[in-house]
Each structure stands twice: as C-alpha cells, then as structure tokens.
Amino acid sequence: MTTLLATRGLSKHFAGLRAVEGVDFDLPEGEVRALIGPNGAGKTTLVSMICGRISPSEGQVIFEGRDITALPAHKRIMLGMAYTFQITSVFDGLSVGENVALAARRRLKGAKVTPAVDDALARVGLLDRKAQEAGDLSYGHQRLLEIAMGLAQSPRLLILDEPTQGLAEGEIAEFKTLIRELAGKTTILLIEHNMSVVMELADRITVLNFGEVLAEGTPDEIHANGAVQTAYLGGDHASA
Template identity: 40%
Template structure:
C-alpha cells in the first residue's frame, strides 16, 4: 500500500531482504505505513512475518533493502536507538524486570523520555489505560503471564511513541484481558500508528482494518480485512480448514 500523495509514509521498507545462509526469510518486501494507521500482519508459520518484525525493531540487520521511519534510516541501528526515535516495541516474550513492581517497570520506561513529575504522570496514565493500576505494587515476577503482557504494554505506551509495534500481544491472555486489549488498541489507534503481528485470527477480526499477508517471505496480498479473509489464496496458504 502506498502513502497518500503529499503525505510521506511514517514507516517504509523498500526491497527488504533477510537471508540466513542460503535461506531467504524475508524476500524483497516493500511496505508502507501512514500516520495513525493500524496494520495487521498475518501469515502461516515460517511465512517470514516474525523475521520482518525483528528487522523493523532492530533485532536483526537486514541483508539488503531499506527501512525508514519519518524518512530516516533505522535499519540495523538496534532496538534501543529505534525506541528513542519514537517507536514503542513489544516482543512476544514480555521484556520486564521481574524483581521490580509493575509500577516501577512502567516508570522506568517513562523516565527515559520524561523528567520527574511528568514521568510519574505518564506512568499513572499508562497503567490506568492498560487496566493494571490495581496491581501497581505487585512484583512482576509473581504476576500471571497475561498480567506481565499488560505491564509491558504499559511500558510501551508510557513514553507516548508515535508508532507502536506489537508482536502477538494477545498471547497467553485470558478472555477478559483480550477484551481489554482490543479496546486499548482501538483507543491507541486514534492517536498512534500500530503494526500488529498476530496468529489469533479471532483477535485479528476484532481489531483489523488493513491486513498484510506474508507467505514464503514475501507479501502475498494486502488490503481490507474483509476482502483478505474471504480471499481464496489466503485461505489456501493460511486459514485452510479454519476459514472453510
């Protein structure tokens, strides 16, 4: 999908390729995301979407091609440097400090970009938005997996990034936590761009607007969620019997 003429994309890749020896995990992918756009990235296991996510987030340095955020290259500069430019990153496995309280974790994320009282304010706001204000004093290492996911999500949004990248955010959550996450993603999308990589198709149906489908390392098809989920090619390579 190309950006609207006159409005440069917020995030863009061109010819993005990631090779591991003779294996091409991401193959010549061109991808464009507008300001305040929500994009879901789906595909079968081994399709290349997780490798694509790791390239976007600086966990991997691409073999070829470009990645730009607001027109500046971010390819291979590392996750911390990308985050400092205004990108919030949530990986599959919660990246939290088990020995600290939930609130201390979120505050540490907020204070990187906001001083003193502003960091406190952003911490409180992020925890309230995610729905974890009541467990702020609990040690993260003692929390259930879904609660840890929510703590990390609060850490991601506390610095108020322009772009949020989420890798399987619903994994391990209870139905109630997923409901809260759906509402939160919709609310965040009013003022933030998001890229969500996810396996759970029920979750995708609830949040998606535009969907990019990966297959064999390349973009198979891209478009409106309703069109994508009724696409025969997508059913064949990804949904299979579930769609039928």
C-alpha cells in the first residue's frame, strides 16, 4: 500500500513537558486508523502537528512523500487534508448550507460548490436542515455539520477528533455507516473515546501513552495487548 502520511521522530515539548516524543507513524492510503490513549497521552498534540496547527520541536511530517513540516495549515488543506478542529467551529449566524459552502470553496469554485454541499449534508443526514441557522442545531448536529464541512473538501486525508462526542445512539450508528462508506476512498485518522466505534471501524489502531507510541495493530491485536490493557483499556480511563 502507498503511504499517504508519515511522521519521523515527531516531538513537541512545552516548557520542559514532553507532550509528544519521537513518534514514527505511517498511514497507508485508504486506511481507517484510530488513535487512542489515556487523557493527556498527546493525541491532539500529535494531530495538531500533522495538520500544521502547531510546529514540532523536532521531527518531520511527510504527506504523499513530500516533507511538509514547514508548511502552514492552510496550504496543507490545499494538499487534501481536512481536520474537524481546523475547519473548526460552526458559524452560528450562517445557515447549515452556507457553513458547508465556505468549506467547499477552499477547493471548489462556481457551479461545483452547491452539489458538493448537498452531497456532504446528505451523507451526514443534515440535508433537510440546509436552510436552518447553524447556531440552532444541537451540539451533536453541530459535530455532524463539522464532518460535512470536511467532506465537502473531498479530502485525501480526513482527520476527525472525537467525532461521536455528544451524538445520540442513532447518530452514532449513522456515523458508523458514513465511515464505512468512506473507507477505502478516503484515508481517515480518527481520535475517538468510544471504544465500540474504534473496534468496529478501525483497520488498525495506534495507542499513545505519555507522548510515545505504546502499541500498534489490528483491533483484535490491541484488545489482546497486555501493555495496552494496563495503560488504557483495563484502567479507569473513560476517554481516549
């Protein structure tokens, strides 16, 4: 498989705190990869360096074989990365459709925007709310709107940070269906606290602990890994 995203020796230190330390990470094209670990394990810091939201202290980020470590976040979007926190919060005063259109215009122009908006909203089950003000949506629906904003960019790599947080059971089931539809066509990096979601959707799982990769493998391999059980799955950690 072709590697779409890689990191080499990626590290981030904050005033002596080693949030991420020496992470080597390879994500093949078309894979659904889950990133899990205890609170404070460095997951969001790692993903923020991948997206260009923060600069690493050391190491490299490589996308499609190109070193993009020094590239700003907006240029990484143009290369085909979409990140729910980068597209970030919804504009409350704009309609649901207008929010998605803003995201779509990062990569599309003219008559191509509206079909992309409608397709993205239909995929997350929000097409019937297209004209509604985004600020009137429930928190769970705002999370789905953020995902639609990512999908509208037709990303090569879609990074979702805690996408099921705040979703009702039915919405989580719809989210799982959506990811299964995208699998193979879009490479997905998923930070997720809901272990049933992780175990059902991920092709492979990377476990971070104290800023370092503790383990990597299939859901079955991770579930059976003693070190992971001790650090995370078997402990009292309620969040990934």
